[in-house]
Amino acid sequence: MSEESIPAATGLPMRLSRLHNWLSLSGMVLAISAFFAFMLLFAVDLFATHANPYMGILAYVVAPAFLLAGLAAVLVGYILETRRIPTGHPEMASNFILHVNLTRRRDRRLLVGFVGGSLGFLFLTALGSYQTYHITESNSFCGEVCHTPMEPQFKAYQHSAHAKVACVACHVGPGAGNYIRTKISGMRQLYHMIMGDFTRPIALHNINQRPAQETCQSCHWSQKHTGDLQKTYRHFLADEANTPFTVQMVLKVGGSDPVHGPVQGIHSHMSVSNKVEFIATDEGRLNIPWVRVTDANNKVTEYRTKDFTDDISKYAIRTMDCMDCHNRPSHKYLTPNAAVDQSLAFGRIDVTLPWAKAKVVQALVQPYATREEANAKIESFLRGQYPDEKRVNALIKETQAIYTSNFFPEMKVDWRVHPDMLGHKDSAGCFRCHDGKHLAGDSKSSIKGSDCNACHLIVSQGAGKDLEKVDAKGLPFIHIDSENSDPSCYECHTGQTQE
Ligand code: HEC
Ligand code: HEC
Ligand code: HEC
Ligand code: HEC
Ligand code: HEC
Ligand code: HEC
Structure with missing residues (x-):
């Protein structure tokens, strides 16, 4: 003391x-x-x-x-x-x-x-x-701490080519404006996370919040001349034999900078001297009725669809960028059709199991409220379909795995919410403009590059012996349902198997 x-x-x-x-x-x-x-x-x-x-x-x-x-x-x-x-x-x-x-x-x-x-x-x-x-x-903070709302994006990201790229590398742009916007958005996200009142599905608050082209260009050198890219698409029909149907083709990706190669092909939209602008009448940019091209000589051409007569000053005009095609570079939700094709192609579903393609797609597309419900009902449905089949356990497991990676019932997210714009089979994609229905002022010419060989050449197709018939000049597409090819592909192909 x-x-x-x-x-x-x-x-x-x-x-x-x-x-x-x-x-x-x-x-x-x-x-x-x-x-x-x-x-x-x-x-x-x-x-x-x-x-x-x-x-x-x-x-x-x-x-x-x-x-x-x-x-x-x-x-x-x-x-x-x-x-x-x-x-x-x-x-x-x-x-x-x-x-x-x-x-x-x-x-x-x-x-x-x-x-x-x-x-x-x-x-x-x-x-x-x-x-x-x-x-x-860290990515796990973005994707896991904020578990429910970001789960779909995180899961899909882990299967993408960008799985090693940090979320912030794409979602936080350069510059002071982005800096402040990012801070405010972080606070807002935390608030909504605590209140639990975030939207389901999560939407970009404003479409302009998506990554800017400069962000992609910080890693991808867009002047690169890619030229032709060979791709193989392996499908299986929804019949008893799960008949394989393969398309091999060469995509004319081309390039966009005359210094590094001819400006041609798919990447010509990104040409340093060309500019493609458009108007979309919906938030998802699925409906594009008006397109304007300014070429290297400053020649301007406007294209419209016949039924679009509105005054364009009512709309915001956007310049086309990477994300208008690559809108799912890292959060791609496979369609049930594509996911099951992939599992069959990789042997994760046994192709000799009768009707496997049709049944698994059917199990996936039912409306489920939660993942637990989905898992339980997928199991009982498939057991019911294959009562005396030893391979059913593996089938159930794979179906549930497909569901887990591509369907997010709690957030109401699947392929329908975020369609991929890169092609034209399951969504309008390229055909939003290249459908031959966007006409120039003279009403005669439509946007160039709208015939089947403009973007790619089909080198071979089919199965077995057919697939060995190769033609480098490009084959006409042989469709399964050949009498019926008038509508655009995506009007029949919705990502589920066709009835
Ligand atoms: C390669 C770049 C890239 C990376 C890496 C990336 N994203 Fe994205 N993200 C995008 C693009 C592009 C969009 C969609 C833009 C559009 O639809 O217009 C998007 C959209 C989103 C959305 C809005 C909902 C949606 O699906 O459209 C969320 C949420 C999101 N990302 C979260 C994340 C999280 C979490 C990570 C990390 C685990 C991440 N992102 C990594 C590019 C990226
Ligand atoms: C931080 C660097 C980085 C950023 C930013 C980035 N990417 Fe990538 N990108 C990569 C890497 C790494 C790969 C994978 C290369 C490989 O195959 O290993 C890749 C692959 C790709 C591929 C090929 C995909 C495939 O399936 O093979 C495309 C297309 C692509 N990126 C588009 C984009 C777009 C569009 C953006 C902007 C939203 C973007 N990237 C932003 C690094 C990046
Ligand atoms: C008109 C639509 C479109 C635009 C715009 C576009 N791309 Fe592509 N890009 C494609 C298509 C189609 C492919 C072929 C790859 C495929 O089908 O997976 C491709 C391929 C690629 C690849 C893979 C090339 C390779 O060598 O493997 C990269 C990387 C890429 N694009 C990056 C970009 C970047 C970065 C931008 C923006 C500066 C961009 N793309 C703009 C349609 C487009
Ligand atoms: C927003 C509308 C729009 C979208 C979406 C779009 N394009 Fe284009 N594309 C154009 C315009 C406009 C041109 C220039 C054509 C012209 O000058 O008439 C063009 C040109 C092309 C060309 C060059 C044609 C030629 O002969 O010079 C190719 C190839 C092409 N596009 C492929 C694609 C692919 C593949 C996709 C989807 C991944 C796609 N485009 C999506 C508007 C679009
Ligand atoms: C504007 C460019 C463009 C035009 C015109 C075009 N395609 Fe394609 N097509 C693409 C692109 C890009 C892909 C690749 C999509 C991907 O990699 O996911 C594709 C993919 C395909 C595939 C493979 C799809 C799959 O999943 O198996 C077929 C078959 C096909 N196209 C047929 C046609 C036919 C038939 C026509 C004429 C009616 C046509 N395409 C016109 C750009 C185009
Ligand atoms: C009138 C409706 C319709 C149109 C239009 C249509 N298809 Fe199909 N397609 C079908 C049906 C039906 C099948 C058989 C489905 C099955 O058995 O799984 C099929 C099968 C396919 C397959 C193989 C199996 C699969 O499910 O992927 C490919 C690839 C394909 N179509 C591509 C295309 C392309 C590319 C276009 C546009 C050029 C197109 N289809 C237009 C109805 C259509």
Whole structure:
């Protein structure tokens, strides 16, 4: 117990001495650490290569909250101390007032302990803040912490060519405007996540929030001349034998920069000298009735569909960019048809199991409210279809796996919500413009590149011996349902098997 006399509680120095209590001192350490953490986070944020949407929450909400808590502790300590002194129990108060006398070993030890402890705490705060920053940067934070709302995007992303690219590399654009927008959007997301009132399915708040072309170009050199790209599409019919039907073709991807090769083919839309602009009348940009091309010589050509007579000044005109074709570079939800074709092609579903294609697609497309319900009903449906079949367990497992990767009943997300625009079989895609129905002013010419060999050449098709007949000049497409090819492909092919 201290033997020194307690100074009278008068004057400013004395009032400050009321801060000499453990509560106030701990508050100070907390406040200083929080301030330190704030400065550190602020600096990291300032010098980071791209804005992190959740950083704002750490730097401007969490750190200041700790700062305030620390200051509050200082104040409470002060008030408690003030209350104690006028009650006239100086002895009691003295237990709490700090008297540091450096000549005493115990005090020296206490002081060293306190200063050492505080420095340690400060260090841990810095380390903790920096670690937390790293966690918010990580893909699992974007995809998993925010589990329900982002699950579809995260799952699909893990199967995409971009599975090794950070979410923030695409979703946080360069520049100061994006920086601020990202901060606000991070706060808004957190708010909706806590309130649970996010939309199902999650939508980009505004279509202009999708990644900018410059973002893709930070990795992809779009002047590259790709030329021809060989692709194989393996399908299976919805018949008893799951008859294979394969299309092998060469996609004329071409290039967009005359310096590196001829401007031609599919990537010619991205030509440095050409410009393709369009109007979409719906948010999903499925309906494009008006297109304008400005070529290298500044010649402007406008194309319209016959029934579109509106004044274009009512609409926003957009310049075509990568995402108008590659709209699902990293969150692609396979159609049930395509997913089952893939499993059959890779041998994950036994192709000799009668009607497997038709039955599995049928099991996938039923309306289910939750994943658990889907798993249970897929199992009971398939068991009912194949009562004496040993392979049914593997079939059930694979069907459930397809469902898990491509269907998100809780978020109401599947291929129908986010159609892929890259082709024209299951969604309008390229045919939004290349359907031969967009006519120039003279009403005679339509957009170039609308015949079957403009974008690709079918090299071979069919199955077995047929598939060995190869023609590099391009074959006419032999459709299964050949009498019936008048409508556009996507009007029959909706992603499910055709009845
Ligand atoms: C290769 C670039 C890229 C990467 C990497 C990427 N995204 Fe996306 N993301 C996109 C594009 C493009 C869109 C859709 C734009 C459109 O439809 O117009 C999108 C859309 C979204 C949407 C809106 C809903 C939707 O499906 O259209 C969410 C949510 C989303 N992404 C979350 C994520 C998360 C979480 C990650 C990381 C696990 C991630 N993204 C990684 C490019 C990317
Ligand atoms: C951070 C770098 C990065 C960014 C940003 C990026 N990509 Fe990629 N992209 C990659 C990588 C890496 C691959 C995979 C290469 C491979 O096959 O291993 C890839 C592959 C692709 C492919 C080929 C897909 C396939 O199935 O083989 C396309 C198309 C593509 N990206 C389009 C885009 C688009 C559109 C954007 C903008 C929304 C974009 N990328 C943004 C790095 C990036
Ligand atoms: C008119 C539609 C369209 C536009 C616009 C477009 N692409 Fe493509 N791109 C395609 C098609 C079709 C393919 C063929 C690949 C396929 O079918 O998977 C392709 C292929 C690619 C590939 C793969 C090439 C390879 O060598 O494997 C990359 C990477 C790519 N595009 C990036 C981009 C980027 C970046 C942009 C924007 C600057 C862009 N594309 C704009 C339609 C387009
Ligand atoms: C927004 C409308 C639009 C969409 C969507 C679109 N295109 Fe185009 N495309 C054009 C316009 C306009 C031209 C220039 C044609 C002209 O000058 O008449 C063009 C030109 C082309 C050409 C060059 C044709 C030639 O002979 O010079 C090819 C190949 C092509 N597009 C392929 C595609 C593919 C593949 C897709 C889908 C992945 C696609 N386009 C999607 C509007 C579009
Ligand atoms: C504007 C360009 C364009 C035109 C015109 C076009 N296609 Fe395609 N087609 C594509 C692209 C791009 C893909 C590849 C889609 C992908 O990789 O997902 C494709 C894919 C295909 C496939 C393979 C699809 C699959 O899943 O098996 C067939 C078959 C096909 N086209 C037939 C035709 C026929 C028949 C015509 C004429 C009526 C035609 N295409 C006209 C761009 C075009
Ligand atoms: C009138 C309706 C209709 C139109 C239009 C149509 N198809 Fe089909 N398609 C069918 C039917 C029916 C089958 C047989 C489905 C089965 O047994 O799984 C089929 C089968 C196919 C298959 C093989 C199996 C599969 O499910 O993928 C391909 C590939 C295909 N069509 C591509 C196309 C392309 C490309 C176009 C446009 C050029 C097109 N179809 C237009 C009705 C149509």
